[in-house]
Amino acid sequence: MRRWSIFLVLLVVFALAGIAYFFSPIGGPKRDLSLAGDVTRGQYVIRLGGCVACHTDLAAGGAYLAGGLPLKTQFGDFVPPNITSDKQAGIGAWTLAEFSGAMSKGLGPGGKHLYPSFPFDSYTKMSDQDIVDLYVALMATDPIGVKAADHQIGFPFNIRLAMQGWKRLFFTPVRFAPDATRSERWNRGAYLANGPAHCGACHTPRNAFGAAQTDQRFAGTPTGTKPFFPAIDPETLRARGYDEAGLIDALTGGFDPDFDTLGGAMGEVINESLLHWTPQDLAALSAYLLDTD
Ligand code: HEC
Ligand code: HEC
Structure with missing residues (x-):
């Protein structure tokens, strides 16, 4: 009996440790957010990053970065949101740190886990300067006061917290590391x-x-x-x-x-x-x- 209860206690301890690990915050390298941003450079980074193709409804002639056409995936339809400087409908109320969290860790304000249909697993590699420039350029966009539609995704993918586990398994925040042997x-x-x-x-x-x-x-x-x-x-x-x-x-x-x-x-x-x-x-x-x- 004693042995069994010790075994059970150990099992519970391991299970809790597993859950704690699964849901512990995702770390990653810190960014230097004290750099000065430049709007013109940031407008170019918007083009390097292809933000417009997803976040603008090009087919309907929608406003620049005010929300795009649904991305159809096997998990459901993801609607790229409004990322203009509007404080309610867009990201105008976001701080640079919140924006950096989204780009570098897929983590929005208030710890909101973003779906990897937003390619933060690539953007995490961007330089600090590009992130800061991008932020000031987005804050300088025309504010468009219309929210994009909601995603159409079914259970269990509609549970954002599940993305924490996804990140644990498949995502590591990293920065690009140049190869010194190449040009x-x-x-x-x-x-x-x-x-x-x-x-x-x-x-x-x-x-x-x-x-x-x-x-x-x-x-x-x-x-x-x-x-x-x-x-x-x-x-x-x-x-x-x-x-x-x-x-x-x-x-x-x-x-x-x-x-x-x-x-x-x-x-x-x-x-x-x-x-x-x-x-x-x-x-x-x-x-x-x-x-x-
Ligand atoms: C949103 C998805 C998407 C992204 C992002 C994307 N591609 Fe493509 N790419 C495609 C598709 C789809 C095709 C096939 C197009 C066709 O054949 O009409 C393609 C075709 C190509 C081809 C032609 C290959 C061949 O066999 O002739 C090249 C080269 C290419 N992509 C390079 C790139 C590069 C470089 C990037 C990054 C700057 C990129 N792609 C980003 C979807 C994408
Ligand atoms: C392949 C399509 C795609 C591209 C390219 C893309 N995004 Fe997104 N983005 C999305 C989707 C889809 C979401 C919604 C994710 C979610 O709800 O979790 C999103 C969400 C965001 C968010 C969070 C907004 C919010 O209200 O929560 C920000 C910020 C963002 N994108 C910025 C950018 C920037 C900046 C670029 C260019 C560097 C970019 N995105 C390129 C698809 C894309």
């Missing part, structure tokens, strides 16, 4: 692709829980049902006939080496993000994708 250009490309531009959000396969399988970075889901995401790893891109200039042409002109159009979701990435990039950043991205320097 500055290659590192800038790696930063852009894996951080703000979140290319892996579509081109890296996900597991059954919707988490990116980082060991298969950029492997795509070329055998999936349409709309599928092609592989964009260096070998595949080269085999497809891309060189650096050709890749830049495709990422801005929207034509692949067979003169087929890159449409759908990629068309939006091109129009709302890549077409606004500087030639230097496009060159860095393409050098990194093709692994050419």
